[in-house]
Amino acid sequence: MFLATPVKTVVFVYKEGGWAYSAGTFILLAADFAIVHPEASIGAAEPRTMAGEVREADPKVVEGMASWIKSLAERNQRNSEIAEKFVRENLTLTGKEAKEAGIINETARNLDELFLKLEISEPKIIKIQPTPIERFFDFLLIGLWGMGIIQFSIFGILLILLGLFLLIMEVFQPGFGIFGGLGIVSLILGIFTFEAEPFLSPQIFEAMTMIVFGALLAICILFVIIGRGVVKSLREKPKAGPEALISEVALVRITLDPAGRVEVKGEIWLAQSLDGKTILKGTKVEIVKVEGNTLYVKESK
16 A cells, blocks of 8 residues: 555654554555664564464565565665565664664664754644544454455445445344344455465364354344444433423413413323414323423314
């Protein structure tokens, strides 16, 4: 994505004692401007295989990763020999050492120094925080993607979004019907369209798939149950206070012209015709709303 965008990209390893190892180093070198705190650390990108235990990767994997990081460095005119050592020798460098070796563009201790060296005056800084929905996906899916366990597919993401939409529709339906069933199926199919990263152990991918499948199914059921309860409580009319009289039928005791009095549940209330029309004594009316001690009514059908 960094290589494809026309927007200039900057990656800043921003704090003393901070680090960008492994995939972080690849991300750093892919940016147009690689900036590192002088006392931060980068490198340590030698690949490992996880299959119940961590062990050295297949030589072809190492060769592939070395070629990849070397091409990123060359693309941005950085020291490709040092980049290759990050993978082959697990080399690590401080920001100061990386600048001297020509593997990064600059060092900076804070944002002010960063913008000064980039010759950016009066920068507009927008901090983007994840929404609750994004945090949910981060926990279930993006975290697995970040760890190299799954690869996303556009079709899979669309299926998941469709599944969430159908589950929301199900919340507003009586009983558990077609929307809920199709929503769960859509979510499950979306999960199963994701593929394992090519270097990942099949056992880990299968285990994580089952964990995600079980967690997602449980969340779907809880979502429908809790959502249904919330919607039901919102739809129920109050069981106490004047608002509890809404939709009740009352009897006009003093003609409403447009104000008068009605009797409801053995009590006499001030009332007013909702549309301003006259409603004669003895007419049955329906209570539409309550404001203070006044009932607003219309003729009952």
